[in-house]
Amino acid sequence: MTNKMMRKQLEYDFTLVRNERLAEKTWLMELQAPADAPADLIARPGQYVNIEVEGKFLRRPISVCDWTSDGRLTLLYDVVGEGTAAMSAWQPGRSVNMLAPLGNGFDVNALGERPLLIGGGIGIAPLYWLAKAIVAAGRKPTVVLGFNKGADVVFVDQFREVTDEVYVATANGECGVKGFVTDVDAVKDAASFSAYAACGPYPMMRALGTMLPERGQLSLDERMACGFGICMCCCIATRSGLKGICKAGPVFRSEDLIWK
Amino acid sequence: MEKDKDLSVSLCGVKLQNPVVPASGCFGFGYVMSEYYDINCLGAISIKGTTREPRAGNPLPRVAECEAGMINSVGLQNPGIDAVVAQELPKLREVYSRPIIANISGFSIDEYVECCAKADAAPQVDIIELNVSCPNVHGGGMSFGTQCESVAEVTRAVKAVAKKPLFVKLSPNVTDIVAIARAAEEAGADGICLINTLLGMRIDIRTRRAIVANVMGGFSGPAIFPVAVRMVWQVAQACGIPVMGCGGVSTARDVIEMMMAGATAVQVGAANLRDPYACPRIIEALPAEMERLGISSLSEIIGAAHGK
């Protein structure tokens, strides 16, 4: 499309640099932004990109795991269906079309002096760049990562390079604390932190949102279509009205969410 | 020459600079999209289906992927006609000066009439599009659009209160689309828009449950294009009023094909959800496509496949 009509560019062709399996079902993808993309293209941790997969009508929304001002984008994704299985076969050098950046992202300042970050499964991905941003702002995050089993545990070492307070839980006890993130002392003691940020499967988010209804920023994961707020396929009721997760979210204040 | 191409069309006296119109439900209330491109390049905009009362819509998930398309079960989430008139339409008008099509839904004749009268009175609205795919709560829940009598009844009732051109948007989930279209025309419709989504369903084979929470939903996207072309062709053949074609359109070539089937304007739905720039891309590609096909004015090709 010519620049005459364009107002804000949402679509970019990135180049795949690295695509490898890190755990039983989790892959890491590193991509390089095109030269004309601004250094601050992705403005905040918690934003996501929507990736085009050949032969699939809908794009695949994937959280930004890391972004650096030289245009390097890191994504973590679980291979769960045909679309993500196709992505896992992509070879470095290929072009990857995506809409970026999408969503609101976390508010780093609102997390205060002593933030607690809680991730479950693939929901740990956006917390990595968030942890780095908190450290860059001169504060120290505590990170709790939950997985189902030992073979799912991923990216813990990378988190440990950012902060020395990283705790792991697995539901079957193969690694770290046996149980869910809510069984980890830091989460039980959440009141002693300035605020918390979380991303994970719905049952975990509901557990956290009902247990810790204040000072939380929760990133929700739902099936969506457009990603930029026009189709209303991912709207939820919040205390401030109906909101599309794709654009008004995916990060919501815990005070705003209504749990069923 | 590409720059001499005439893309303009006229819908019941409403002039469109080109035939490309984002379809209802696939463009919100329009202004959101003006963040991404200048929406004044569009032929017209059909806004999200609006009802008398605000509606929260269906539970999530509301979307399922399909081969060359998608299923949605948004359930007509909208803020209600009063909020649309008071807030959404003025907001759209601030950033957009081309024609606006108000897509109106209802669950009873009274509701359609009240809603259409309010849309008709709104100065921003140029055309009313009556979505008759909704269930009739007084008719045993059957969709208004599945029977000639109920289509005629709702068209007549709305026509009595609305002065602006009235397009009846038909559901493809019927045995005889021509009979339904004729019923709308005889009841006074100024135009026909078709097609709405096909009723569809997907099952998650791991959980053995329907993917969308509402079990069934509306199937749309490139997969339905041949069905839409066929129905537009049949209706254009049988009726004397203008047709807006809709269903699976994603390229300039699709627009031309739909017009040759008999469409005066062409709506683009699900393609916007995959590519936010789908409509401007189609509009920009039209002149070159016309040049290749030896077309100088798009209005010349309307119904060309009928050999008229």
Ligand SMILES: Cc1cc2nc3c(=O)[nH]c(=O)nc-3n(C[C@H](O)[C@H](O)[C@H](O)COP(=O)(O)O)c2cc1C
């Ligand atoms: C997410 C979504 C929401 C829709 N909402 C409406 C609506 O509110 N009113 C209506 O008349 N049609 C609605 N439609 C139907 C479209 O306007 C269009 O008729 C249909 O999707 C076929 O076109 P397509 O294949 O280009 O999507 C909706 C379609 C989609 C995909």
